[in-house]
Amino acid sequence: MTQEAELVFSRPESLSDVVTHYCPGCIHGIVHRLIAEVMDELGIRERTIGIAPVGCSVLAYNYFECDFAEAAHGRAPAMATGMKRVEPDLTIFTYQGDGDLASIGTNEVIHAAARGENITTIFINNAVYGMTGGQMAPTTLPGMVTTSSPYGRDVKTQGYPVRVCELLSQLDGAAYIVRRTAYKPAEVRKLRRAIKTAFQVQMAGLGFSLVEVVSNCPTNWGMTPKESLKFVEERMVDYYPLGDFRVKDEVKDLR
Amino acid sequence: MKVLMKGNEAIGEAAIRAGCDAYFGYPITPQTEVLEYMSRRMPKLGRAFVQAESELGAINMVYGAACTGTRVMTTTSSPGYSLMQEAVSYIALSFVPCVIVNIMRGGPGLGNIQPAQGDYFQMTKGGGHGDYHLLVLAPATVQEMVDLIVEAFDLADKYRQPVTVIADGLIGQIMEPVAFPELKAPQRPERPWALTGAKGREKNIITSLYLGAERLEQENIRLQATIRQIEENEVRYTEYMMEGAELVVVAYGTAGRIVQTAVKQAREEGIAVGLFRPISMFPFPYARLKEIASTAQQILVVELSAGQMIEDVRLASCDQLPISFFGKMGGVVPLPDDVLAEIKKLVK
Known part of the structure; x- marks a missing residue:
């Protein structure tokens, strides 16, 4: 190593040095890394509790070097509420997929947001139940084929997708509700900034923060990783537009 | 000194005296006075109170607070306790302490709000999915309710398990003279298992998920050993x-x-x-x-x-x-x- 050599890239301290169970090409790994980088940057690893959902990221607690709990399906925001109310100085975040948050857990997330709970939710939307093998999710696009919508999601009988950011942005308790994605490096950088802001919103006590990540599922979409990113860019982002849906004025002052 | 007090309000005061740091609940007759009482008292003491969106919300808030090692309670009545069963099963295998009170009413279904004891099977034989039993204490007077609530917090801490107290609308609604112990401030004794931020130690994980059959069997054996201890020590x-x-x-x-x-x-x-x-x-x-x-x-x-x-x-x-x-x-x-x-x- 020469004198000029400088370490510019390494594993974040908050990210565990273990093999993950995620499928090749899945965006979960990117989001995990970004959360870990933000925890490092804000220096909060030792005073953070994460809450894992039920779904593909059920084992998220194995991948972060902070305290973690495993919630029942959809209940992470309620669990986070209990933690935050007794440990207001800790940073509490939930990590939830679309089945967990937008189907079985709608009640918990809506009311956590309405109460303005000082917690942060990272919401991974890949339009499918991944862990159980690719069934239709509340966010499955119209016409999309899944193992439980084999003829394509028919909105007449199977209803319409739920746009979570649009829904939650109506609630006064929500301080920071944004949608990002990660299909290309420029989007990953924007996503990282949003995750950092969401944690800062919590640390400043401004209320509920949520970052939705429009994500992929090469395995259950039956695509190569590259094809799945193309689908995110062309189809998913079309139905789930990226942007800031609710940003309280005090949040703008944070930046 | 004795005071004349309604059973439900006495439950709240007993929990406060025992150092309960957080209360989460949802209105349901005939226990709603506990929720109302806690909404008045807890904020004044700087302790946590949340009226949850449902009993599902309430018990999962209890689960979250319990993970931090603090003293936490919820109260409900029969249909509400049914809703809580999912989380109660999780809490049992997660080995975190909490106190749950069920002021039973007539059932099944929506039933009515009259006194009943139809939840005995649900309370004593598990209630949720999987192999477990919870400690179940049943007072017959308001004073006994107070004494058992205070004891329930100690027992929950001792076994790192939910402890339940059952009564019915009659004991919840009746007024009787009752004496309380001294007010105890919420305390957090050293709890190496609790989620408090991984400062200067390895991270802690609280979960009821064990994908390997042998590993899950080990956790079940541990839970059953705790239940055997309870059987040995806590007969009343x-x-x-x-x-x-x-x-x-x-x-x-x-x-x-x-x-x-x-x-x-x-x-x-x-x-x-x-x-x-x-x-x-x-x-x-x-x-x-x-x-x-x-x-x-x-x-x-x-x-x-x-x-x-x-x-x-x-x-x-x-x-x-x-x-x-x-x-x-x-x-x-x-x-x-x-x-x-x-x-x-x-x-x-």
């Missing part, structure tokens, strides 16, 4: 006028109160009858009841249900003597005279 019961009792009436909670009056009257009329009142419904006092069954001539079980505890009475006595049942369902509460008439029928 009381006996009333049992000297020379030929007929033993077994009843708990409100039914126990009613039977006590009937037994007193029967004794005055010269009938050799006594009351055996279990206080720990789990662990059920099998051993003592077995002894009693070996000397008594017959047993009468009185419940505000179709007959649930009677199964444990039969187990304890191995059906070695005649066991009869007198019960009322749907929130109908028998009078002491009704029980006395039943006693007389059996001894004539």
Whole structure:
């Protein structure tokens, strides 16, 4: 190593040095890394509790070097509420997929947001139940084929997708509700900034923060990783537009 | 000093005195006064209070707070307790302490809001999915409720398990003179398992997920060992006028109160009858009841249900003597005279 050599890239301290169970090409790994980088940057690893959902990221607690709990399906925001109310100085975040948050857990997330709970939710939307093998999710696009919508999601009988950011942005308790994605490096950088802001919103006590990540599922979409990113860019982002849906004025002052 | 207080409000005050740091609940009759009482008292003491969006929300808030190692409680009534079963099962295998109070009402379904004991199976035999039993304490007076709530927090900490207290609308709504212990500030003794931020230690994980069968079996063995300890240490019961009792009436909670009056009257009329009142419904006092069954001539079980505890009475006595049942369902509460008439029928 020469004198000029400088370490510019390494594993974040908050990210565990273990093999993950995620499928090749899945965006979960990117989001995990970004959360870990933000925890490092804000220096909060030792005073953070994460809450894992039920779904593909059920084992998220194995991948972060902070305290973690495993919630029942959809209940992470309620669990986070209990933690935050007794440990207001800790940073509490939930990590939830679309089945967990937008189907079985709608009640918990809506009311956590309405109460303005000082917690942060990272919401991974890949339009499918991944862990159980690719069934239709509340966010499955119209016409999309899944193992439980084999003829394509028919909105007449199977209803319409739920746009979570649009829904939650109506609630006064929500301080920071944004949608990002990660299909290309420029989007990953924007996503990282949003995750950092969401944690800062919590640390400043401004209320509920949520970052939705429009994500992929090469395995259950039956695509190569590259094809799945193309689908995110062309189809998913079309139905789930990226942007800031609710940003309280005090949040703008944070930046 | 004693104060005259409603059962439900006494539950709240007892929890506060025991150092309860957080309360999460949802309105449901006949326990709503606990929620209201805590909404007044907890914020003034700088402790946590949240009226949750549902019983699902409430019990999962309890789960979250319990993970940090603090003292936490929720209270509910029968349909609300049914909703909580998912999380209660998670909490049991997660080994975190909490106190849950069920002020039972008439069921099944929406039922009504009258006093009933129809949740005995759900309370004592598990309730949620998987192999577990929770410690279940059943007071018969407001004072006993206060004493058991205070004790429930200590027992929850001791075993790192949810401890439940069951009563019904009668004990929740009745006003009785009651004495409280000194106010205790919430305390966080050293709890190496708790989620408090991984400062200067390895991270802690609280979960009920173990994908490997052998690993999950190990956790189940650990849970069963805890339950065996509870069975060994926490059996509670009381006996009333049992000297020379030929007929033993077994009843708990409100039914126990009613039977006590009937037994007193029967004794005055010269009938050799006594009351055996279990206080720990789990662990059920099998051993003592077995002894009693070996000397008594017959047993009468009185419940505000179709007959649930009677199964444990039969187990304890191995059906070695005649066991009869007198019960009322749907929130109908028998009078002491009704029980006395039943006693007389059996001894004539």
